[in-house]
Amino acid sequence: MDKNTVIGLLLITAIIIGFTIYNRPSQEQIAEQQRLRDSISLAETQHTEVLDKGEITSDTSSIAQIEQGDNISNFFSAGSTQKGENTDSLNTVIPSTHAEELIVLENDKVRLVLNTKGGSIQSAQLKEYLHYLGDSLFLFENQKEARFNLELFNRNSVRLSTEEEYFTPIRSANDNSIIMRLQQSADQYIDFVYTLPENEYMMDFDIRVVGMRNGLHPESLTNFRLNWEQKIRQQEKGRAFENRYSRIHYKYDKQDVNRLSESKNDKKELSDPIKWIAFKDQYFSVVIIGEKPFNNTLLTSEILSDADYIKDYKAEVWSPVEVSPEGDLISAGFKYYFGPVHYNTLKAYDEGVSNRSDKLELEEIVHLGYKWLSWVNKWFVIPIFNFFLTLNWSMGLIILILTLMVKIIISPLTYKSYMSSAKMRVLRPQIQDIEKKFPGKEQDMMMKRQQATMELYNKAGVSPMSGCLPMVIQMPVLLALFFFFPSAIELRQQSFLWADDLSTFDSVIQWSGNIPLITKFIGNHISIFCLLMTVTNVIYAKYNMASMDTGQQTMPGMKSMPVIMSVFMFFFLNSYPSGLNYYYFLSTLITIIITTIMKKVIDEDKILIQLEANKKKPRKKKSGFMARLEEAQKLQEKQAREQAKKNSKR
Numbered sequence: 001m002d003k004n005t006v007i008g009l010l011l012i013t014a015i016i017i018g019f020t021i022y023n024r025p026s027q028e029q030i031a032e033q034q035r036l037r038d039s040i041s042l043a044e045t046q047h048t049e050v051l052d053k054g055e056i057t058s059d060t061s062s063i064a065q066i067e068q069g070d071n072i073s074n075f076f077s078a079g080s081t082q083k084g085e086n087t088d089s090l091n092t093v094i095p096s097t098h099a100e101e102l103i104v105l106e107n108d109k110v111r112l113v114l115n116t117k118g119g120s121i122q123s124a125q126l127k128e129y130l131h132y133l134g135d136s137l138f139l140f141e142n143q144k145e146a147r148f149n150l151e152l153f154n155r156n157s158v159r160l161s162t163e164e165e166y167f168t169p170i171r172s173a174n175d176n177s178i179i180m181r182l183q184q185s186a187d188q189y190i191d192f193v194y195t196l197p198e199n200e201y202m203m204d205f206d207i208r209v210v211g212m213r214n215g216l217h218p219e220s221l222t223n224f225r226l227n228w229e230q231k232i233r234q235q236e237k238g239r240a241f242e243n244r245y246s247r248i249h250y251k252y253d254k255q256d257v258n259r260l261s262e263s264k265n266d267k268k269e270l271s272d273p274i275k276w277i278a279f280k281d282q283y284f285s286v287v288i289i290g291e292k293p294f295n296n297t298l299l300t301s302e303i304l305s306d307a308d309y310i311k312d313y314k315a316e317v318w319s320p321v322e323v324s325p326e327g328d329l330i331s332a333g334f335k336y337y338f339g340p341v342h343y344n345t346l347k348a349y350d351e352g353v354s355n356r357s358d359k360l361e362l363e364e365i366v367h368l369g370y371k372w373l374s375w376v377n378k379w380f381v382i383p384i385f386n387f388f389l390t391l392n393w394s395m396g397l398i399i400l401i402l403t404l405m406v407k408i409i410i411s412p413l414t415y416k417s418y419m420s421s422a423k424m425r426v427l428r429p430q431i432q433d434i435e436k437k438f439p440g441k442e443q444d445m446m447m448k449r450q451q452a453t454m455e456l457y458n459k460a461g462v463s464p465m466s467g468c469l470p471m472v473i474q475m476p477v478l479l480a481l482f483f484f485f486p487s488a489i490e491l492r493q494q495s496f497l498w499a500d501d502l503s504t505f506d507s508v509i510q511w512s513g514n515i516p517l518i519t520k521f522i523g524n525h526i527s528i529f530c531l532l533m534t535v536t537n538v539i540y541a542k543y544n545m546a547s548m549d550t551g552q553q554t555m556p557g558m559k560s561m562p563v564i565m566s567v568f569m570f571f572f573l574n575s576y577p578s579g580l581n582y583y584y585f586l587s588t589l590i591t592i593i594i595t596t597i598m599k600k601v602i603d604e605d606k607i608l609i610q611l612e613a614n615k616k617k618p619r620k621k622k623s624g625f626m627a628r629l630e631e632a633q634k635l636q637e638k639q640a641r642e643q644a645k646k647n648s649k650r
Contacts, residue, residue: 072165076184078154078215103169105178107198110338119167119180119192120148124338126284130493132237132501139286139338140230145309147229150190150207153217162190187211201339202349209330213323216330223295223318224332228288230279231304232311236492237504240523241575243310245282245486248301249365251275253293254357257364260301270297278337278365279313283489283503285341285365291333292320340489341366343382369483376480389490396496399579403586406481407594410474414591418598419607423462426608430456461614478587485580494579498528502579505530522574529581530574536588537566543592 101116106127113123124139124146131137140146149163167180176196183189188211195204207224209216236242247262253273260266273293279286294317302312321332339345346362353359368374384405388398407414431453438449457463485491492503499506507525515524541562573581 072160072182072184074156074158075152075154075160076188076212076215078156078158099166101169103171103178103180105176105194105196107176107196107200109199109201110196110203112194112196112203112338114169114178114180114194115143116167116169116180118143118148118163118165119182120163121146121194121336124286126339129284129340131235132493132504137235137284138233139284140233145231145233147227149227151225151227152190152209152220154212154215154220155217157217162192167192185211201337201345203336203338205334205336207332207334211328213327213330221321221323221330223320226317226319228277228279228313228315228317230286230313231306231309232279232281232313234308234310235284236282237501238523238575239310241486241504241577242282243303245280245367246311247280248299248313248315249278249280250297250299251361251364257361260299262301265302267298267300270299274317276360276362277315277317278362279315280341280365281310282486283341283492284339285337287335287337287362287365288315289335289337289360290317290319291335292322294319337362341487342489343368343378344386367483367487369480373476373480373483376476377484380477381480381484385484385488385490394496395491395494395502395579396582399496399502399583400586403583403590406477407587407590410477411594413474414594415598418595419602420463422602422604422607423460423611424457426604427456427460427462427611459615460611462611481583482580485577485583488579491577491579496579496582499578499582502582503577505575506578521571525574527574527578527581529578529585530570530576533573533581533585533588534566534570536585536592537569538563540588540592541566543595 103114105112105114109127111125111127112121115122122143123141126137129137147163149161152160162182165182167182170179170181178194180192181189191208193206193208232246234242244262248260249257251257253275260268273295274297275293276287276289296318298316300314304310304312319332321330323330343363343366346366349362350359368377385402388401434449434452438452494502496502505525505527506529508528510525512524545562
């Protein structure tokens, strides 16, 4: 192991250790986390002891078995009566019937259904979107698919789980707000306040506990214990692909956005404060945002084999509360986002926020590629794409124009790459002469042949690497578009030619059942655009290999590698969005056209004359790369001669 390798390994180790130390929780955070756990553990232990002594005859660990009045009375009995809040502005108080009632809260974008049992949101429908089968699109539709629970303890260790209690709905005068109230008396109650503004995906949600300052367990005076759960419905045609883009995202307070694994069951316990949690599928998400960052968060993601659901998400958090100066109100504020995973829509929630650490950065749940790559989509692809959307053109035409623009931008690089290949191609007869001069596959002959070839290129002013560099430079754009198309909700249910939905695969042939090997790699269909893309790539690979032949000997099988890779891409991209395969098809087709035009326009005889003239000029100093390459060749040749001598002595 050389010196540079050792230094590199030591630096990497130091960075990892430093990063771990920097990101580990502070002693205060560890102490707070332990205090919360000990507190709830003590409350549950005390609660169990009370049950064992027979002081409470019902098993409150199963709240559903307790009658409504008895359970509320047991919980609120530990609190002192306080003056309640002013409700003069509220009307339409519906008396509680201890039965489920459904209350609708909606605007032009979202329709929410609240259930008096639990006082929580039972159903969330996005009005502007449809399920892939054409039905209304629900993020969830009943309490089996979505669950919310607030858990409180009083000083007597009696637990209240709101999901099993029956609330009374109170409508506001302007009809955009609903209070779900769990009430013991005029001065003691728990309110869930839902406020949905007009034409918005974002809703305000407040929890208010009134008249229990002296009756709550000390922990409930500082943090509410909350549980959110949601089963993620299959909303798109391609289940396997949708699964790949469905995951839980979360943002550390004033820090970066992270996520749980999408490819396996995952669970994380987070001690650092969390600003928001997103339950995301491919194109839609429910986001829970805390007015104050959540403490001690536990997130769980489970992959489901159910025909209707793809994943099960769970979040258990401790949410800090605020106590009013008078002490009669304990509250916590939140925001719910029910809407599309659309970059500009999510980014708009940070408008007017100048300090980056205060921004929500909800747009980070849109998967636009790795951090070093996503800037291409954020600053180039998305603005251009959105501009064309304002023109009301068809999506197929927009993708065509976008492809042409990308090709125009990288055309100087394409030209430079072609010129490099043309220079090497016109030197092919001279390369073949070198092959004849140094025939054979012996190591020393191969080294002499390679050295003579590099010498020829150097004299003629040709750099073999100049053709590769333009390809490397344009790779970020090509890769960025690979990530853009599967995340662009604008393509969803947009048709073009035979493809009825550019956000998923288009199938010319489809079958049921499992075909060994075939189903595993390409699914139960063949995509037309993917097939066209593959055929075009094979044609281009063959054309390119013929035109780029420089006469040098290559390793066996290398000439067929581009064709093999083109066929391999069919198996890889067959389940990807037809919009992406349409783009690749157009891109390759335009490249073939450009290459053909260049071949007709560029005079290779003139290139050869110029190269021959370069040989007569004084030799320029070799580039760093060429000098190092030549030095390496000489060293390798020397080692080969020494090895040959040793072998001859034996």
